[in-house]
Amino acid sequence: MIKDKLFKIWVMAKKNINLYIKKGPVIIFGLMFPFFMTLSWVLGRDISQNQIFVGIIAMTTFFTSTAISPIVFPIETREKSLERIISAPISLNQILLGIVLASALYSLLISSIITLIFIIIFQGLFSSLLYIFLFWLGIILMSILGSLLGLLVSAIPTDKTSDVMLIMNLIKFPLLFISGMFTPLDVLPFPVVVLSCLSPLTFLIDIFRYCVDGHSFFPYQIDLLVLVLWIIVFFIANGYFHRKTMPKRF
Amino acid sequence: MNESIAISASNLTKKFDDFTAVNDVSFKIFEGEIVGILGPNGAGKTTTLRLLTGVYKLEEGEKIEIFNENLKDNQINCKIKFGIVPEISNAYSDFTVLENLEFSGKMYGLSKEEIKNRSKILLERFELLDKLNAKTKTLSKGLKQRANLCLALLHEPPILILDEPTSGLDPISVKIMRKQILEFRKAGKTILITTHDIKEAQTICDRILIMNKGKIIADANPDTLRRDFKSISTIIFKTEKELDSKLMNYPTLIKRSDGTFAISSENVLKDLSELYNSFTLKNQIQISDVKIQETSLEEVFIDLIKNDSTKKKGVKND
Numbered sequence: 001m002i003k004d005k006l007f008k009i010w011v012m013a014k015k016n017i018n019l020y021i022k023k024g025p026v027i028i029f030g031l032m033f034p035f036f037m038t039l040s041w042v043l044g045r046d047i048s049q050n051q052i053f054v055g056i057i058a059m060t061t062f063f064t065s066t067a068i069s070p071i072v073f074p075i076e077t078r079e080k081s082l083e084r085i086i087s088a089p090i091s092l093n094q095i096l097l098g099i100v101l102a103s104a105l106y107s108l109l110i111s112s113i114i115t116l117i118f119i120i121i122f123q124g125l126f127s128s129l130l131y132i133f134l135f136w137l138g139i140i141l142m143s144i145l146g147s148l149l150g151l152l153v154s155a156i157p158t159d160k161t162s163d164v165m166l167i168m169n170l171i172k173f174p175l176l177f178i179s180g181m182f183t184p185l186d187v188l189p190f191p192v193v194v195l196s197c198l199s200p201l202t203f204l205i206d207i208f209r210y211c212v213d214g215h216s217f218f219p220y221q222i223d224l225l226v227l228v229l230w231i232i233v234f235f236i237a238n239g240y241f242h243r244k245t246m247p248k249r250f
Numbered sequence: 251m252n253e254s255i256a257i258s259a260s261n262l263t264k265k266f267d268d269f270t271a272v273n274d275v276s277f278k279i280f281e282g283e284i285v286g287i288l289g290p291n292g293a294g295k296t297t298t299l300r301l302l303t304g305v306y307k308l309e310e311g312e313k314i315e316i317f318n319e320n321l322k323d324n325q326i327n328c329k330i331k332f333g334i335v336p337e338i339s340n341a342y343s344d345f346t347v348l349e350n351l352e353f354s355g356k357m358y359g360l361s362k363e364e365i366k367n368r369s370k371i372l373l374e375r376f377e378l379l380d381k382l383n384a385k386t387k388t389l390s391k392g393l394k395q396r397a398n399l400c401l402a403l404l405h406e407p408p409i410l411i412l413d414e415p416t417s418g419l420d421p422i423s424v425k426i427m428r429k430q431i432l433e434f435r436k437a438g439k440t441i442l443i444t445t446h447d448i449k450e451a452q453t454i455c456d457r458i459l460i461m462n463k464g465k466i467i468a469d470a471n472p473d474t475l476r477r478d479f480k481s482i483s484t485i486i487f488k489t490e491k492e493l494d495s496k497l498m499n500y501p502t503l504i505k506r507s508d509g510t511f512a513i514s515s516e517n518v519l520k521d522l523s524e525l526y527n528s529f530t531l532k533n534q535i536q537i538s539d540v541k542i543q544e545t546s547l548e549e550v551f552i553d554l555i556k557n558d559s560t561k562k563k564g565v566k567n568d
């Protein structure tokens with residue numbers, strides 16, 4: 001029974017990956033944006049190798065994880081295929097999880113590959129395997145969190161991807177700018193640090209710094225806990241809002 | 251008789267903001283029946299189907315039972331009993347026909363083997379084998395419709411829900427589709443079909459629910475509907491001379507475009523004799539070529555809807 005349910009989630013996820021990975025917004029906002037953002041941030045500036053590495057991976061994970069999940073419902077609303085799955089023997093939760101899984105796997109894959117490339121090119125980034133594992137755990141949590149965030153934005157019952165992408169960017173960029181990615185938290189004044197704590201990205205970057213620099217602003221356990229809490233909050237919010245707005249799509 | 255009830259719907263209502271699209275609709279559909287929901291555009295047919303298939307949430311007091319199982323409590327069990335062909339194709343347009351079948355099959359819990367075997371049979375039967383690897387968005391409307399039928403039939407559901415399955419198809423495809431529907435019944439399926447085509451309803455349905463403005467205004471078999479409304483037959487005739495203005499005002503008389511005249515009649519014999527009286531005896535106008543036209547279901551339909559509308563305008567709904 002539970003195996004059947006999980007299988008259906010996997011079928012949904014596979015469908016989402018097959019159909020949406022090549023869509024314009026996914027490529028633009030998932031791959032090109034973080035690439036050019038990084039380029040303009042790094043070029044001509046004196047930034048340490050570790051900081052660049054942390055910044056690139058954090059940005060990649062955050063952007064790729066929020067790429068697929070927000071566009072699935074608008075596209076399927078427009079194409080009417082949403083009605084096919086809503087009237088099929090699968091629960092809304094399974095449908096939502098299928099989207100989260102697809103978006104998170106996409107992000108996990110790309111972020112892991114880029115991390116691996118960095119590890120190979122710049123040897124000695126991590127001083128122990130344990131740090132690599134913690135780093136990767138951070139990527140996993142952010143992939144899930146970002147994809148839940150993207151899904152939440154798509155609870156607006158629209159059939160235009162541009163609508164959700166607009167709102168997505170209105171949320172993503174502030175979260176990125178207050179995250180302490182560009183300036184380490186230790187040198188920021190206290191009120192700004194408090195503001196930073198509103199962004200889950202802050203805690204991811206803090207974990208990353210711990211893994212490559214050996215020290216961080218918060219204990220990494222706190223960082224992990226905060227990410228998990230955000231995941232739980234987004235999880236509940238998604239269930240609540242999508243249940244409310246789904247009937248408005250037909 | 252001990253027929254089992256396939257679908258039982260009670261007090262279905264659906265509002266879009268202030269607008270009531272489906273208004274307190276109840277009906278039962280027995281196993282093995284073909285029931286047509288007939289109604290003009292915007293009557294609420296598709297909305298009713300969406301309520302049945304669990305697309306819209308049911309409010310307090312609304313109830314749907316599928317083979318005696320409550321839809322609200324057993325969504326998955328109930329939904330698996332439906333094969334749905336929508337008004338507008340809702341297959342994944344970027345998937346091929348085969349990919350759509352595979353996805354649907356897995357969604358409905360079929361094994362790989364079952365999906366493969368059944369797909370082959372269905373695609374053969376609907377002459378789609380050569381379109382197996384074509385993306386559904388490249389198919390013509392008729393082929394899309396057939397692909398949707400394959401998708402609906404794949405898990406061998408006992409109930410078929412077809413939303414205007416013949417609209418927009420060419421006459422040959424329409425014929426094939428109707429034949430198919432009759433074959434589904436032979437195979438023991440229960441079929442709920444919406445249409446605005448009265449002839450279609452008349453030829454394939456065992457029972458017709460006429461819907462207008464969100465309400466079911468008639469529920470009967472096609473023959474009964476026609477019999478009840480036989481009162482309004484039409485008498486068509488020719489005259490040898492033009493009519494003067496007094497005769498032109500004869501009750502219900504209309505001049506038709508082909509020069510013949512028509513009156514509607516509740517009692518053909520009585521009206522014929524009155525006609526003869528007024529025209530031939532009193533005014534010396536011979537009438538000829540008299541034809542009595544039986545009321546078609548079309549006229550019943552229009553009449554019902556017309557009455558329904560005037561009633562709504564005239565009397566306040568309580």
Ligand SMILES: Nc1ncnc2c1ncn2[C@@H]1O[C@H](COP(=O)(O)OP(=O)(O)OP(=O)(O)O)[C@@H](O)[C@H]1O
Binds near residue numbers: 248250291292295446
């Ligand atoms: N999502 C929606 N939001 C607002 N109004 C809607 C919505 N869906 C349907 N309606 C309205 O509800 C009424 C019934 O629509 P429905 O699609 O059920 O009609 P129908 O009988 O299927 O018509 P048709 O023969 O044109 O398919 C229409 O007036 C329609 O405009």
Ligand SMILES: [Mg+2]
Binds near residue numbers: 295296297337413
């Ligand atoms: Mg309709």
